Amino acid sequence: MAKIAVLGYGVVGSGTVEVFYKNKENLEKKAGEPLDIKYILDVRDFPDSPYADKFVKDFNVILNDPEISVVSEVIGGLKPAYDFVKSALTAGKSVVTSNKELVAAKGAELLKIAKEKNVNFFFEASVGGGIPIIKPIHACLEANEIDEIAGILNGTTNFILTKMIRDGIGFDEALKTAQELGYAERNPTADVEGFDACRKICILASLAFGRHVYPESVHTEGITKITLDDVSYIDSYNAKIKLIGCVRREDKGEISIGVFPAVIKDESQLAGVNDVFNAILVRGDATGDVVFYGKGAGKLPTASAVVSDIISAVKHSDTSRSLTWADSEQTFVRPFEEFTCANYIRVSIKDSESAKATVKELFGDVEYLSTKGSNSGELAFVTDVMREKDALDKCAGLPDGFGVPVRIRVLDY
Amino acid sequence: MAKIAVLGYGVVGSGTVEVFYKNKENLEKKAGEPLDIKYILDVRDFPDSPYADKFVKDFNVILNDPEISVVSEVIGGLKPAYDFVKSALTAGKSVVTSNKELVAAKGAELLKIAKEKNVNFFFEASVGGGIPIIKPIHACLEANEIDEIAGILNGTTNFILTKMIRDGIGFDEALKTAQELGYAERNPTADVEGFDACRKICILASLAFGRHVYPESVHTEGITKITLDDVSYIDSYNAKIKLIGCVRREDKGEISIGVFPAVIKDESQLAGVNDVFNAILVRGDATGDVVFYGKGAGKLPTASAVVSDIISAVKHSDTSRSLTWADSEQTFVRPFEEFTCANYIRVSIKDSESAKATVKELFGDVEYLSTKGSNSGELAFVTDVMREKDALDKCAGLPDGFGVPVRIRVLDY
Numbered sequence: 001m002a003k004i005a006v007l008g009y010g011v012v013g014s015g016t017v018e019v020f021y022k023n024k025e026n027l028e029k030k031a032g033e034p035l036d037i038k039y040i041l042d043v044r045d046f047p048d049s050p051y052a053d054k055f056v057k058d059f060n061v062i063l064n065d066p067e068i069s070v071v072s073e074v075i076g077g078l079k080p081a082y083d084f085v086k087s088a089l090t091a092g093k094s095v096v097t098s099n100k101e102l103v104a105a106k107g108a109e110l111l112k113i114a115k116e117k118n119v120n121f122f123f124e125a126s127v128g129g130g131i132p133i134i135k136p137i138h139a140c141l142e143a144n145e146i147d148e149i150a151g152i153l154n155g156t157t158n159f160i161l162t163k164m165i166r167d168g169i170g171f172d173e174a175l176k177t178a179q180e181l182g183y184a185e186r187n188p189t190a191d192v193e194g195f196d197a198c199r200k201i202c203i204l205a206s207l208a209f210g211r212h213v214y215p216e217s218v219h220t221e222g223i224t225k226i227t228l229d230d231v232s233y234i235d236s237y238n239a240k241i242k243l244i245g246c247v248r249r250e251d252k253g254e255i256s257i258g259v260f261p262a263v264i265k266d267e268s269q270l271a272g273v274n275d276v277f278n279a280i281l282v283r284g285d286a287t288g289d290v291v292f293y294g295k296g297a298g299k300l301p302t303a304s305a306v307v308s309d310i311i312s313a314v315k316h317s318d319t320s321r322s323l324t325w326a327d328s329e330q331t332f333v334r335p336f337e338e339f340t341c342a343n344y345i346r347v348s349i350k351d352s353e354s355a356k357a358t359v360k361e362l363f364g365d366v367e368y369l370s371t372k373g374s375n376s377g378e379l380a381f382v383t384d385v386m387r388e389k390d391a392l393d394k395c396a397g398l399p400d401g402f403g404v405p406v407r408i409r410v411l412d413y
Numbered sequence: 414m415a416k417i418a419v420l421g422y423g424v425v426g427s428g429t430v431e432v433f434y435k436n437k438e439n440l441e442k443k444a445g446e447p448l449d450i451k452y453i454l455d456v457r458d459f460p461d462s463p464y465a466d467k468f469v470k471d472f473n474v475i476l477n478d479p480e481i482s483v484v485s486e487v488i489g490g491l492k493p494a495y496d497f498v499k500s501a502l503t504a505g506k507s508v509v510t511s512n513k514e515l516v517a518a519k520g521a522e523l524l525k526i527a528k529e530k531n532v533n534f535f536f537e538a539s540v541g542g543g544i545p546i547i548k549p550i551h552a553c554l555e556a557n558e559i560d561e562i563a564g565i566l567n568g569t570t571n572f573i574l575t576k577m578i579r580d581g582i583g584f585d586e587a588l589k590t591a592q593e594l595g596y597a598e599r600n601p602t603a604d605v606e607g608f609d610a611c612r613k614i615c616i617l618a619s620l621a622f623g624r625h626v627y628p629e630s631v632h633t634e635g636i637t638k639i640t641l642d643d644v645s646y647i648d649s650y651n652a653k654i655k656l657i658g659c660v661r662r663e664d665k666g667e668i669s670i671g672v673f674p675a676v677i678k679d680e681s682q683l684a685g686v687n688d689v690f691n692a693i694l695v696r697g698d699a700t701g702d703v704v705f706y707g708k709g710a711g712k713l714p715t716a717s718a719v720v721s722d723i724i725s726a727v728k729h730s731d732t733s734r735s736l737t738w739a740d741s742e743q744t745f746v747r748p749f750e751e752f753t754c755a756n757y758i759r760v761s762i763k764d765s766e767s768a769k770a771t772v773k774e775l776f777g778d779v780e781y782l783s784t785k786g787s788n789s790g791e792l793a794f795v796t797d798v799m800r801e802k803d804a805l806d807k808c809a810g811l812p813d814g815f816g817v818p819v820r821i822r823v824l825d826y
Contacts, residue, residue, distance in 0.1 A: 019556050019699050030555050124553065130700035132545075132553030139552075140537065140545030142443050143432050143720035269706055272685045286432050286717035287543035290707035293682055294700060304699035307556035 008075035009042040015303030096309035098125035104199035108212035122309035130301025131294035144284030150246040153200040155276035156191035193222035201245030211328035219336035221260040233380040263410040337389035342410035346380040348403030421488035422455040428716030486510040509722035511538035517612035521625035535722035543714025544707035557697030563659040566613040568689035569604035606635035614658030624741035632749035634673040646793040676823040750802035755823035759793040761816030
């Protein structure tokens, strides 16, 4: 009999308990032994819950109960989750978590403790919600050298961009709709500024390349500056704007990593990912491109990933032996100004012919875009692949009359 | 040190050896111990191969060598693969295979032997080539009751259909192109008649629903009767024709299962899967729809899945405890005439108004389709959801003047 504690009875926590009891019989068959949730930790009272007798307010009750072998942390945030998880692992209990902030900030340290204590630390639910991605990268694509990972990792921003593209409404209005539907928080910063996607690509990068990538080292841009003008030009390029988190293996043991809105051609599997859905593309040297698609958030999808990790932890999967990454050296993440990609650029102009001559001089041959709403006072074009630094320099080198150029990176997935 | 034998040095076998030695160092880290391929079994000689000293022609050399703990069967077909695999498992060696014919025909028996002998029988490469799908269904989506699985499981037919849709060429010409490019065999029957896709959906169904589904019990249709007229009408319906293998949980512990060309709306993630790519949609009660996409065949993608299974087998993953399905009872697969879906139907007509009256009488309200090439001598429409039996009866009930109706099922994924 394996006894489990669930920390936090919010959206994911209550979903975890719900999925667990709904499929308990099946889960026990898969785990190979009886299972039960013994404690649910929450500061609030739930007197009317069918699980009322399981609620505790003091984490030490769980920590000091030798019967508890698996702790499921679904509180979110660093405080108090980090202390709870660290104590649980140190006490020889396996931990599963949906907490991307925790894994992105403390993954290397917590995995190290788990290894020393010969217990598991699993976090499938921290990236992609219900989409299996951590385990498949770790246990299915292991015969590959992974060259790149690129993902639509945040459902809120993908919903907003989808609304803008489909309904032709601006960012502010689309955000408001997302908030009304409960897809965006009242304070949407973590989503719309790319911080949430940043944590997730850090976790995937750490997993794929074996060294911890900290969010602070990742160039991160959100979608707040995307305009309908750009949506329209990019539509004429047979492409979509998506908020992409991507990491790429470079030479000398380095990686390039970033989160930013990007132009994705329609033939890419990522271009057709709409609304709150997420998708993650993994490019391996043997498999080529593999894409995982599904609901990246939500109560039951996320809970499903948490419960699956609970079963894996109960089965004492030998994953703990190999699921690990080291703390990283400064030099591991290449400066973002070395990142290479093509660029969509939109500038103000006065005279088309002379402007095109200036563009050619600076950027070489480019592909000009047009759109229904294109006006004679601007030019939009797509450049060849170049270094970020060169793109910045060239944009800075545009004469005064060009205004402040809008630039969106073009990725090839 | 784990010693491995590879049975068969064809496309997948040579790929397996290549991927293994290319990433050996990394694989050993993941397996937690040194690894080597000791034998390669093939009836042919490869005197110039760098692995010439590993070749053997007699399977008994492998079977009787106690050093061999993992056997990788990549010969294909039932004979002699079935005997080899059965003997290896019986002798207490783990087996990994890419052989869909073997798993679809003998999976339950071989899994039973593996369990009795406490060894592993893995077959990730048998479905979806390099796409992780067996392990994710088994070890990541286990907290779900799986309601449906639907997949584009055969790259050859998907390439042919993509050619027909994109280039407007007929089936015969598209098949010829596929053969010239090496995507279709000289005898393309197994692909174009749906037999290959049938084996794969049988494996997925057995895995998801816990009882062996034999290919003989599955309603299977190929794509040879698909015409450009239908492609064009279905295009006007904002949909694509795809060869789909699907299985659905029904009540009373039964499943519905079939392989047939189907109309898939463009907003589905399956509609955008083109060329030789495969994709598998898994609909779980907690996760909702999850889609796995990638190269469904090819030397290195398939080899990557085989090598990943080798590592899992070496790590003595505890999967053997739970990866299993029972031999099934007759009643498990519901008769296909009870299958329910909407239908695209195209008929010959003389007079549009009277024909529409007849259609309404038989099929109720339908959605009429039109197309650039639509001629006044025919009608195409999409019906409501109905039982297969009723669709057949209604089509049979059309008066003589309607000709032989073309019917393609419409699926909602």
